[in-house]
Amino acid sequence: MxxxxxxxxxxxxxxxxxxxxxxxxxxxxxxxxxxxxxxxxxxxxxxxxxxxxxxxxxxxxxxxxxxxxxxxxxxxxxxxxxxxxxxxxxxxxxxxxxxxxxxxxxxxxxxxxxxxxxxxxxxxxxxxxxxxxxxxxxxxxxxxxxxxxxxxxxxxxxxxxxxxxxxxxxxxxxxxxxxxxxxxxxxxxxxxxxxxxxxxxxxxxxxxxxxxxxxxxxxxxxxxxxxxxxxxxxxxxxxxxxxxxxxxxxxxxxxxxxxxxxxxxxxxxxxxxxxxxxxxxxxxxxxxxxxxxxxxxxxxxxxxxxxxxxxxxxxxxxxxxxxxxxxxxxxxxxxxxxxxxxxxxxxxxxxxxxxxxxxxxxxxxxxxxxxxxxxxxxxxxxxxxxxxGDLGFMDEDGFIFVVDRVKDMIITGGENVFSVEVEGALYQHPAVQEAAVIGVPCAQWGERVHAVVVLKSGAEASAEEIQQHCRGLIAGYKVPHSVAFRAEPLPVSGAGKVLKTELREAHQTA
Incomplete structure (x- = not known):
């Protein structure tokens, strides 16, 4: 064809x-x-x-x-x-x-x-x-x-x-x-x-x-x-x-x-x-x-x-x-x-x-x-x-239900955002010690990009400063819509991978 x-x-x-x-x-x-x-x-x-x-x-x-x-x-x-x-x-x-x-x-x-x-x-x-x-x-x-x-x-x-x-x-x-x-x-x-x-x-x-x-x-x-x-x-x-x-x-x-x-x-x-x-x-x-x-x-x-x-x-x-x-x-x-x-x-x-x-x-x-x-x-x-890369199940009638994504992809306003890319931009900020990016529910965009950031000891940065920093490196729709700061290190698994599931759960209950 x-x-x-x-x-x-x-x-x-x-x-x-x-x-x-x-x-x-x-x-x-x-x-x-x-x-x-x-x-x-x-x-x-x-x-x-x-x-x-x-x-x-x-x-x-x-x-x-x-x-x-x-x-x-x-x-x-x-x-x-x-x-x-x-x-x-x-x-x-x-x-x-x-x-x-x-x-x-x-x-x-x-x-x-x-x-x-x-x-x-x-x-x-x-x-x-x-x-x-x-x-x-x-x-x-x-x-x-x-x-x-x-x-x-x-x-x-x-x-x-x-x-x-x-x-x-x-x-x-x-x-x-x-x-x-x-x-x-x-x-x-x-x-x-x-x-x-x-x-x-x-x-x-x-x-x-x-x-x-x-x-x-x-x-x-x-x-x-x-x-x-x-x-x-x-x-x-x-x-x-x-x-x-x-x-x-x-x-x-x-x-x-x-x-x-x-x-x-x-x-x-x-x-x-x-x-x-x-x-x-x-x-x-x-x-x-x-x-x-x-x-x-x-x-x-x-x-x-x-x-x-x-x-x-x-x-x-x-x-x-x-x-x-x-x-x-x-x-x-x-x-x-x-x-x-x-x-x-x-x-x-x-x-x-x-x-x-x-x-x-x-x-x-x-x-x-x-x-x-x-x-x-x-x-x-x-x-x-x-x-x-999508997780889901099929019911007895052959209908597919999507429940999650294998990869940490965020879909905001119809566009795909990969958390690793956004995290790469965050880590370029001189005040950032650790960063993880997750998608959280949003009535307007379906999902919004949310960043969890741990700052370096003695360093200071505002959410607005972090967002402005990202705008110079990645497309606007990939920039975190919200930024949360935490004093303790990010939770990690035995293999050293950040446990984003815990971060999502914490956000849901916050």
């Missing part, structure tokens, strides 16, 4: 229907494909060949969509950059991937001098906005206008389509290699679960770099629906676009849903078109979900559980289980049709129903591995199974 076959099918079946709506720009599928083919020609003119990596660092737009398909049309590999990373982390992902070309918009163009210095592999930068062309950048529209369309390279199958960087326990993001088959197989898993057809109008409100949103991108394209796009999540912009475009589907993380409910704007807009809400990427408090269902009674809710390494869907909780008193409401649902999921113990054996173990999955959606990290790949893909 190929990513571009979704685009070509849309043109074949829905050539003259609306493909994108973004600001005051609107185009049909025939026009979109022509622009993609010409942009791919522009990439080839810049020296991009099959397998080369191309980065995109931008807010949501119709041009973001064009870049994703143009990179595939040229036979290259996309690196959709996490816009929430710190500049140093962004530079690392570009250099680690070996990106030759970077598409950037006005929001992130000020980073270019630092990015170019830190990522010498970058040979060209394409500026995606119309005004304020930075020095030594190619103009996006000129790159399309100056080149005739080329034929689809028809690269697909096991060839890598994208590198999607996710957090790493070493403190450095690692690139998840997803093939064309991985992404398109995930698309086929999503179509029946999310009720997509040619009438679908999907709103890109979550960031388009994130697979929670991008998994819907190919679903909408393959059926020839419409991509309605706002630059970033904003309650008023979201509500206005739903009413304007007749949006039928969207994806929001729990944090966004909470902000939407708190806004008071639901009653001010016509939301009658919204028939499906996909949520996931972080824990959804049951009380919040119930409030959302009550506030949007004509919208059918679906939970998607997965991770980047699974492209990303492992299981769905469909609408029929979304009701007050549902015995499955707190579950992650059942495995998607093309995914096999089991719960395993530490020896790799499947456990009995109702027994907690590690959630493992396999299917054609599972990644090829981590870019240039064979040891971590071998540790995650064992015996043909993706080991998710």
């Amino acid at each position: 190929r990513i571009t076959q979704a685009l070509r099918r849309a043109v074949q079946t829905q050539a003259h229907t609306r493909a994108t709506l973004c600001g005051d720009r609107e185009q049909n599928w025939e026009t979109l494909e022509a622009r993609v083919a010409r942009l791919a020609a522009g990439l080839r003119a810049l020296g991009v060949t099959e397998g080369d990596r191309v980065g995109i660092l931008a807010l949501n737009s119709d041009r973001y969509l064009e870049v994703i398909y143009a990179v595939a049309w040229a036979g290259a590999v996309a690196n959709p950059v996490n816009i929430r990373l710190a500049p140093g982390e962004i530079a690392y992902t570009l250099e680690d991937s070996g990106a030759r070309v970077l598409f950037v918009d006005a929001t992130f163009a000020p980073m270019l001098p630092a990015l170019r210095a830190a990522a010498p592999s970058l040979a060209h930068v394409v500026y995606t906005d119309d005004a304020g062309l930075p020095e030594s950048c190619h103009a996006y529209e000129a790159l399309i206008a100056e080149h005739a369309r080329i034929a689809d390279a028809e690269v697909g199958g096991d060839a890598i389509a994208g590198l999607f960087y996710t957090g790493g326990t070493t403190g450095k993001p690692k690139g998840v290699m997803l093939s064309h088959d991985n992404l398109m197989f995930n698309t086929l898993n999503g179509l029946p679960a999310l009720d997509y057809d040619a009438s679908a109008v999907y709103l890109h409100a979550a960031p388009m770099f994130h697979l929670a949103d991008m998994s819907n991108t190919h679903c909408v394209t393959v059926v020839g629906g419409t991509h309605a796009i706002i630059p970033r999540f904003d309650v008023e912009a979201l509500l206005a676009m739903i009413a304007r475009a007749g949006v039928t589907h969207t994806t929001l993380v729990p944090t966004m849903i909470n902000l939407l409910l708190q806004s008071g704007g639901l009653a001010l807009h016509d939301l009658s078109s919204l028939r499906r809400m996909l949520y996931g990427a972080s824990p959804m408090p049951e009380a919040l979900l119930l409030r959302a269902m009550e506030a949007l009674p004509n919208t059918r809710f679906t939970q998607g559980y997965g991770q980047t390494e699974a492209a990303p869907i492992i299981s769905f909780l469909p609408p029929e289980w979304h009701y007050a008193g549902s015995p499955k409401l707190t579950s992650a649902g059942r495995p998607a049709y093309g995914v096999e999921a089991v719960i395993k113990d530490e020896r790799g054996a499947e456990v009995a129903r109702g027994t907690v173990g590690e959630i493992c999955a396999r299917g054609n959606n599972v990644m090829q591995g981590y870019w240039k990290r064979p040891e971590q790949t071998a540790d995650t893909l064992r015996d043909g199974w993706l080991h998710t």
Whole structure:
């Protein structure tokens, strides 16, 4: 399978229907494909060949969509950059991937001098906005206008389509290699679960770099629906676009849903078109979900559980289980049709129903591995199974319940935060003797990052000083939301490992 076959099918079946709506720009599928083919020609003119990596660092737009398909049309590999990373982390992902070309918009163009210095592999930068062309950048529209369309390279199958960087326990993001088959197989898993057809109008409100949103991108394209796009999540912009475009589907993380409910704007807009809400990427408090269902009674809710390494869907909780008193409401649902999921113990054996173990999955959606990290790949893909690092159990009906994470990963606002990375930043503060980072429940963000710090003898530091120190080293969403100081050493096991379970219990009772 190929990513571009979704685009070509849309043109074949829905050539003259609306493909994108973004600001005051609107185009049909025939026009979109022509622009993609010409942009791919522009990439080839810049020296991009099959397998080369191309980065995109931008807010949501119709041009973001064009870049994703143009990179595939040229036979290259996309690196959709996490816009929430710190500049140093962004530079690392570009250099680690070996990106030759970077598409950037006005929001992130000020980073270019630092990015170019830190990522010498970058040979060209394409500026995606119309005004304020930075020095030594190619103009996006000129790159399309100056080149005739080329034929689809028809690269697909096991060839890598994208590198999607996710957090790493070493403190450095690692690139998840997803093939064309991985992404398109995930698309086929999503179509029946999310009720997509040619009438679908999907709103890109979550960031388009994130697979929670991008998994819907190919679903909408393959059926020839419409991509309605706002630059970033904003309650008023979201509500206005739903009413304007007749949006039928969207994806929001729990944090966004909470902000939407708190806004008071639901009653001010016509939301009658919204028939499906996909949520996931972080824990959804049951009380919040119930409030959302009550506030949007004509919208059918679906939970998607997965991770980047699974492209990303492992299981769905469909609408029929979304009701007050549902015995499955707190579950992650059942495995998607093309995914096999089991719960395993530490020896790799499947456990009995109702027994907690590690959630493992396999299917054609599972990644090829981590870019240039064979040891971590071998540790995650064992015996043909993706080991998710999540603890959970499966009930007698095949529903998966996630209860904890094997690794100390924190999910805050839909983004993954690894405690080791935050601890590495804390330990760089001259006053810090010991530090441990845990996730604690938070009504707004699902979880918040909480740091427990032991200061050096005679040293002084405030929580605000610790937080400001971290902001210079890691992305803002990774900075501890709260800091607790303790006089005694951190509790450790016989092997010398910090007992984070005790810290969590102490926080719960504090």
